[in-house]
Amino acid sequence: MSSIQYAQFSNTAIMFAALVYSLALLAHIAEWALHRAPAPDRDLIAVGGADAGQDAAASTGISYREDFAGRFGVALTVIGFALNAAGMVARGLAADRVPWGNMYEFTITGCVATVATYLVLLRFQPIRWLGLPVTGLVVVLLMIAVLLLDIPAGPLVPALHSYWLYIHVTAALLATGAFTVGALASCLYLFQSRAEARGRSRSGLAARLPEPETIDRLSYRVHAFGFPVWTFAALIAGPIWARYAWGRYWGWDPKEVWAFITWVAYAAYLHARATAGWRGRKAALLALIGFAALLFNFVGINLWGGGLHSYAGK
Amino acid sequence: MTDTLDTPLTTQPTEPPPAPGTLTAVELARWAWRQLTSMRTALILLMLLALASIPGSLVPQDRVDPNAVRQWQQMHPKLTPVYERLDLFHVYSSPWFSAIYLLLMVSLVGCILPRLKVYWRAATAPPPRAPRNLTRLPHSTTGASTASPDNVAEASRTLLRRRRYRVLTQAGEDGTVTVAAQRGYLREAGNLVFHLSLVVILVAFAVGNFFGFRGSVNVVAGQTFTNARQSYDDFAPGPLFREDSLEPFSFTLDDFKVDFTTSGPMLGQPSSFRADVSYRSSPGADTAKQTLEVNRPLTIGDTSVFLIGNGYAPVITVRDGDGEKVYSGPTVFMPQDASYESWGVLKVPDAKPAQLGFDAQFFPTYAYSKQTGPVSQFPDALNPTLSMTVYQGDLGLGSGVPQNVFVLDKSKLTAVTDNAGKPLSLTIPLGQTRKLPNGLGTVSFDGLRRWSRLQISSTPAEKFALGGVVLGLLGLLGSLFIRPRRIWLRARRSENGSEIELGGLDRLEGHGLDQALTDLFADIQKATT
Ligand code: HEM
Numbered sequence: 001m002s003s004i005q006y007a008q009f010s011n012t013a014i015m016f017a018a019l020v021y022s023l024a025l026l027a028h029i030a031e032w033a034l035h036r037a038p039a040p041d042r043d044l045i046a047v048g049g050a051d052a053g054q055d056a057a058a059s060t061g062i063s064y065r066e067d068f069a070g071r072f073g074v075a076l077t078v079i080g081f082a083l084n085a086a087g088m089v090a091r092g093l094a095a096d097r098v099p100w101g102n103m104y105e106f107t108i109t110g111c112v113a114t115v116a117t118y119l120v121l122l123r124f125q126p127i128r129w130l131g132l133p134v135t136g137l138v139v140v141l142l143m144i145a146v147l148l149l150d151i152p153a154g155p156l157v158p159a160l161h162s163y164w165l166y167i168h169v170t171a172a173l174l175a176t177g178a179f180t181v182g183a184l185a186s187c188l189y190l191f192q193s194r195a196e197a198r199g200r201s202r203s204g205l206a207a208r209l210p211e212p213e214t215i216d217r218l219s220y221r222v223h224a225f226g227f228p229v230w231t232f233a234a235l236i237a238g239p240i241w242a243r244y245a246w247g248r249y250w251g252w253d254p255k256e257v258w259a260f261i262t263w264v265a266y267a268a269y270l271h272a273r274a275t276a277g278w279r280g281r282k283a284a285l286l287a288l289i290g291f292a293a294l295l296f297n298f299v300g301i302n303l304w305g306g307g308l309h310s311y312a313g314k
Numbered sequence: 315m316t317d318t319l320d321t322p323l324t325t326q327p328t329e330p331p332p333a334p335g336t337l338t339a340v341e342l343a344r345w346a347w348r349q350l351t352s353m354r355t356a357l358i359l360l361m362l363l364a365l366a367s368i369p370g371s372l373v374p375q376d377r378v379d380p381n382a383v384r385q386w387q388q389m390h391p392k393l394t395p396v397y398e399r400l401d402l403f404h405v406y407s408s409p410w411f412s413a414i415y416l417l418l419m420v421s422l423v424g425c426i427l428p429r430l431k432v433y434w435r436a437a438t439a440p441p442p443r444a445p446r447n448l449t450r451l452p453h454s455t456t457g458a459s460t461a462s463p464d465n466v467a468e469a470s471r472t473l474l475r476r477r478r479y480r481v482l483t484q485a486g487e488d489g490t491v492t493v494a495a496q497r498g499y500l501r502e503a504g505n506l507v508f509h510l511s512l513v514v515i516l517v518a519f520a521v522g523n524f525f526g527f528r529g530s531v532n533v534v535a536g537q538t539f540t541n542a543r544q545s546y547d548d549f550a551p552g553p554l555f556r557e558d559s560l561e562p563f564s565f566t567l568d569d570f571k572v573d574f575t576t577s578g579p580m581l582g583q584p585s586s587f588r589a590d591v592s593y594r595s596s597p598g599a600d601t602a603k604q605t606l607e608v609n610r611p612l613t614i615g616d617t618s619v620f621l622i623g624n625g626y627a628p629v630i631t632v633r634d635g636d637g638e639k640v641y642s643g644p645t646v647f648m649p650q651d652a653s654y655e656s657w658g659v660l661k662v663p664d665a666k667p668a669q670l671g672f673d674a675q676f677f678p679t680y681a682y683s684k685q686t687g688p689v690s691q692f693p694d695a696l697n698p699t700l701s702m703t704v705y706q707g708d709l710g711l712g713s714g715v716p717q718n719v720f721v722l723d724k725s726k727l728t729a730v731t732d733n734a735g736k737p738l739s740l741t742i743p744l745g746q747t748r749k750l751p752n753g754l755g756t757v758s759f760d761g762l763r764r765w766s767r768l769q770i771s772s773t774p775a776e777k778f779a780l781g782g783v784v785l786g787l788l789g790l791l792g793s794l795f796i797r798p799r800r801i802w803l804r805a806r807r808s809e810n811g812s813e814i815e816l817g818g819l820d821r822l823e824g825h826g827l828d829q830a831l832t833d834l835f836a837d838i839q840k841a842t843t
Contacts (some may be wrong), residue, residue, distance in 0.1 A: 228794065248528065252375060261367050264360055
């Protein structure tokens with residue numbers, strides 16, 4: 001295929017990814033809508049049931065239809081992810097480089113990272129309650145990317161050609177995926193712990209989510225994964241690349257400043273989790289501050305900031 | 315170390331007590347120190363540090379982009395003095411920023427040193443003794459075995475050792491045997507290494523900033539650069555930089571080549587920059603050669619030379635009305651955009667009858683059309699052409715005020731006009747000469763060279779900074795992913811063997827301790843039958 005065909009294929013794949021994610025979102029909405037507060041005596045019905053999945057579902061108070069909607073949502077998410085990833089790869093082939101040279105590409109690639117983090121976690125832990133927030137978020141992100149940010153594929157300036165750049169940005173993207181899931185979890189945690197404090201944890205939306213402690217633990221795990229990866233991206237690979245490109249490893253360029261602020265905020269989050277009087281809600285807020293700094297670095301600095309990193313597509 | 319549940323699996327400092335009512339000076343100092351080195355203070359200082367970094371990304375910074383600072387100051391004359399008083403143009407070396415990170419460092423060191431001692435004691439101590447009732451632990455299991463308590467203990471000891479636990483076995487008087495095991499000692503070490511390496515990084519960073527320098531210079535192909543302060547176009551030394559620490563090297567830019575893509579969607583984009591350089595590390599040393607590329611600096615001793623920009627330097631000769639050669643040589647032109655259309659200025663103070671000044675434009679691939687006027691169609695030098703307007707009069711060089719070499723001061727200059735009375739515009743292709751009107755002389759475009767902008771810098775202690783972060787990352791990984799765990803086993807003699815109690819305690823809940831206990835129990839059974 002020629003680079004123009006790749007670019008067209010990429011655009012189509014991203015459109016369809018957005019569509020399929022939207023369907024996944026609908027499925028998860030149906031899942032939540034079908035949820036009934038478990039009636040104490042219903043647990044008994046399923047005992048001896050033939051279908052193992054149904055059995056497991058019933059024993060946790062989940063109806064068959066709800067479970068089906070949820071599984072359907074996950075299946076659609078996987079398909080959306082495949083399209084999203086194909087679009088990302090084709091975009092890279094179209095431009096003959098890594099697909100994160102501008103904000104549009106960073107967004108579609110960031111969605112891949114986020115959904116990948118979610119799906120990998122889902123493999124090992126019962127976190128389907130994240131399905132609705134995750135698909136909702138990527139639908140919005142892909143819409144923004146397609147409608148507002150689309151930029152034709154173009155080359156990188158020579159200063160950006162370095163394998164340290166690839167390492168740096170790959171790691172930054174991985175961490176971004178983890179931090180995005182972490183931020184969703186932190187939001188849900190804040191929501192749920194508030195519902196619990198008001199004695200409403202078993203009604204309304206709150207009933208679809210696990211206990212606050214469970215959410216908090218998940219949030220910690222993804223952050224604990226994201227933080228060292230971010231440390232590597234922003235404080236090791238980035239400076240090494242900067243050293244070779246501009247002759248200094250750290251120069252307080254706006255992009256570097258916000259990478260640093262992000263790092264400090266997440267360090268504060270991990271620190272707070274071990275500090276008396278800061279666990280729980282305050283710590284979750286710190287994680288969200290870290291995520292806000294991450295987003296600002298990606299959106300704000302690219303739009304308004306100058307500096308050496310402004311290649312990222314104004 | 316009497317009751318296990320009281321000895322935590324961490325060396326975290328305990329919360330400082332609230333301030334007592336009345337204090338002696340010593341008590342007050344001790345209280346303040348404990349506050350400063352508490353986790354909570356560290357947290358607040360961390361947040362302050364993040365907050366304090368923000369203004370430096372919004373206001374232009376002297377060390378990042380001095381031109382942006384000047385522009386900003388011209389646009390905001392009222393705010394400038396206020397900002398200057400607040401050090402907002404050099405946030406990262408301001409007293410208030412330094413105060414935060416110095417406090418953080420003091421807090422950090424004050425926190426780590428005692429923790430090192432605690433850790434040392436904990437790491438060399440045997441695993442803590444078992445609590446009296448293992449079934450009261452958050453995770454426990456019980457069972458029976460046909461083997462004797464001694465055999466059970468021996469088997470579990472081997473199994474736990476294999477799982478990399480540190481194990482202590484104690485036999486009671488009534489034939490009861492207790493096994494205490496702990497693993498994950500390195501978690502705390504990782505945490506300490508991480509925090510220690512923060513200190514290393516900060517010190518290395520400070521050394522680099524205080525003792526290093528950064529300068530830049532434009533060198534035209536064929537010219538030689540000697541490393542001395544006056545050779546630089548601009549030079550930014552750290553506060554403690556000493557001029558005699560400049561290394562005595564010199565280099566010649568033999569050639570500078572740029573390749574441009576000539577087809578496809580990337581038409582006209584540069585695909586590579588290469589600078590061939592011969593250098594000597596000191597005046598007496600042998601000459602060596604190297605090719606510099608973007609991302610491939612030349613390193614001489616502790617100093618590195620980077621390629622950060624380039625452009626064209628047309629070789630221009632000006633003869634005055636008397637036929638005297640009053641200007642000759644390559645002149646650095648500044649590229650304006652990706653087409654390498656460039657601007658330059660010639661100042662010819664020695665010309666007679668009048669001083670001459672030229673505002674010149676350079677087109678590497680000259681093309682002309684009615685709609686666009688003169689443009690450069692391609693960034694490579696395929697049809698190099700100069701276009702200039704000429705001024706005569708007083709260049710204003712005698713006033714003693716240093717002038718920008720890229721700007722003509724036109725206050726005492728008048729434009730030279732053509733026969734129609736319009737300002738004269740000369741178009742000179744490479745190799746040609748043009749006559750100026752009124753016997754002012756001639757201008758010729760004799761040759762074309764390239765120049766490259768080189769950044770020369772030295773940042774001492776770079777390796778320490780890198781070592782520091784790598785070590786910090788390793789420590790962090792250990793600290794986040796090593797999970798300390800304690801397991802105790804008690805085997806009591808029973809009629810047909812022994813009764814076993816197995817209990818465990820995790821530092822972080824939720825990592826399958828129950829499963830681990832079940833597995834261990836099954837393995838013990840297997841090993842003892
Ligand atoms: C320079 C500023 C600091 C940064 C960036 C920082 C960062 C961190 C991070 C990211 C963690 C969580 C990862 C881990 O468990 O190792 C952590 C944990 C910890 N920090 Fe800091 N820290 C700083 C200063 C301090 C200071 C001054 C103290 C002393 C009071 C301290 C004491 C601790 C302790 C005890 C833990 C372990 C908490 C636990 O038991 O899980 N830190 N720190």
